[in-house]
């Protein structure tokens with residue numbers, strides 16, 4: 001039990017969630033290493049959702065509201081950390097959640113599906129034989145995708161990856177929104193919209209913004225997207241990191 005008054009309580013709770021994820025068979029052991037990388041960047045960003053993250057959240061919300069077939073990809077880390085938020089987002093957008101794993105196993109897919117369903121998920125794709133389509137140009141098992149999910153999607157939410165999937169999905173003319181605390185990662189650079197923030201902080205902000213933007217006109221949403229410049233956002237995040245936490 002983590003004392004809520006501990007100065008690093010939130011960070012320690014997040015670690016516990018991932019350790020629990022490993023025990024439940026949801027998160028891979030490699031996922032813990034990945035989280036450590038994220039934590040290091042979060043520390044350099046003062047564990048704060050900065051203006052550059054908010055601007056990306058705005059563009060992501062506008063893009064998701066306008067999307068015809070959005071899909072929310074999840075892996076072992078995001079499922080352990082923000083399952084409830086995934087389910088809320090999928091309800092708000094009336095869209096599926098697709099499990100798409102790097103360290104793929106049928107058992108882990110099933111456990112993640114059950115975990116998401118325990119939070120109320122209704123439409124979970126990518127499990128077992130459902131992942132029957134192939135995205136060309138991906139070297140890992142993440143190339144296997146659902147025909148009703150990533151294959152069909154015009155907008156794909158792909159948080160917490162640093163690999164070739166985003167590049168391959170973007171080259172299919174789909175829009176990719178990512179969440180990555182490392183603004184220098186391949187994914188951060190290749191995605192159309194990169195939210196440089198911790199997924200445990202930014203999901204609720206994204207949900208709130210989508211609720212608000214559902215009342216905006218198509219023209220207003222298109223304007224928010226047109227004004228967004230991902231390269232500028234990444235530069236701002238990198239600058240913040242270089243300035244340090246002082």
Ligand code: PTJ
Pocket residue numbers: 027028030031032033034035036037038039041075076077100101102103104159160161162163179180181182185197198199200
């Ligand atoms: O569950 P699987 O098998 O699909 O595996 C998932 C992991 C996360 C292990 C896999 O996708 C992986 O190895 O990812 P990487 O290459 O470590 O990349 C993850 C990126 O997300 C890194 O740039 C991290 O800095 C970043 N990251 C990690 N935790 C967070 C994060 N970004 C935002 N919020 C976090 N909590």
